[in-house]
Amino acid sequence: MTVRPGSLREKTDQEVVALAKEGSEEAYRELIRRYERPVFSLVFRMVRNRELAEDLSQETFIKVLNAVQTYRPEFKFSSWVFKIANNAAIDHLRKRELDTLSLEGSPHADTPELVEATALQIGERGESQLQEVENRELGGTIERAISRLRPEYRSCILLRHVEGRTYEEIAEMLNLPLGTVKTYIHRARNELRILLRDVRDE
Amino acid sequence: MTNTWPKNHLTADDLDAFHSEALSSEMRLHLETCEDCRRLVVLDRQVLEMLGRAPSYAPSAEFADRIMARVQVGKPAPVPVLSFPRWTRRRIAAMVGVAAGMAASVAWSAVNRQLLESWLDGSTAALWNTGAVLWQNGLTYLAAQPWFEGIRSLVGSPVRLGAIGALTIALYATGLLTLRRLVTPSAGSVSNAGA
CATH class of the missing domain: 1.10.1740.10 (RNA polymerase sigma factor, region 2, helix turn helix motif)
Incomplete structure (x- = not known):
């Protein structure tokens, strides 16, 4: 066909x-x-x-x-x-x-x-070289921060905030209770906030 | 800023509500007066923005071709046959536990044989008598049924008895095959999300 x-x-x-x-x-x-x-x-x-x-x-x-x-x-x-x-x-x-x-x-x-x-x-086409460099650094920072998360937190936060899935979808995909998914995501966000704050403070 | 969630500060759900512009008026009021929560909200928003802008990665150019070379287009997934469960640590531990329990039971029975026999002596005779009476009554009841003579004459001939036996085995085998088809999963470990 x-x-x-x-x-x-x-x-x-x-x-x-x-x-x-x-x-x-x-x-x-x-x-x-x-x-x-x-x-x-x-x-x-x-x-x-x-x-x-x-x-x-x-x-x-x-x-x-x-x-x-x-x-x-x-x-x-x-x-x-x-x-x-x-x-x-x-x-x-x-x-x-x-x-x-x-x-x-x-x-x-x-x-x-x-x-x-x-x-x-990284970023949209047509961005200036400076923006590209900034975005590349930003990309590296977020990648390193994500890589430090526990695998369960990592998959939840990636599915929620990078892939844009709902909490319910993630719970279904990962066979986890909805409350656990929410907890993982908020703990991951908490850890990312700390990691990124530390990076900014350096 | 602390890593915990004090009772009166913004909770994780409040943060979500804030990002979707659905924060309650009570918490909005709190936000206006709480420096910690304001910092938390700003940093959380930055995290979400960075995650939202996280780049996507591309696999190699031949990725799709390599997949297509191993995909059977238009063919239904092979139906896996029922297989013996894998030897996982948990299963092995369960089997060892059951075997150990059985061995312990046999060992205890061997060591405490007299005690066991004294328990059984009284009850065995009573059980045996009751069983014999029930069996006799059952047979008498069956023999008294109007259809009993018909069945007796049907299986009276060795040829007819053989034919009935063969028919019974064929029905049993058909039932087994049907049951196997019913209980065999259609796509192995691949299942729809939420299915």
């Missing part, structure tokens, strides 16, 4: 999944296109290793797309994807502790253009 990729961009997740269920390869690719950056960003911030994050994100998509026939449209597709991605990251963290933090481009990038294309995307 062939569908024009351009026409897919206006469709909802549910509609794209319906086309994927009918066997449209373009629909599969559209689902990857929509979620590759948010999923990769979440996993990267959780495991803090680009190569590993790419492997875990890849496994997430393979799991999701190979099971797309079983997807139930009454649930949010994005919640399903994030739930599997977060589980993959948490499972990995439980097995192993990683302390490296890379803000560079993809390890697969073998040309300067590819390194630039796959590195951190």
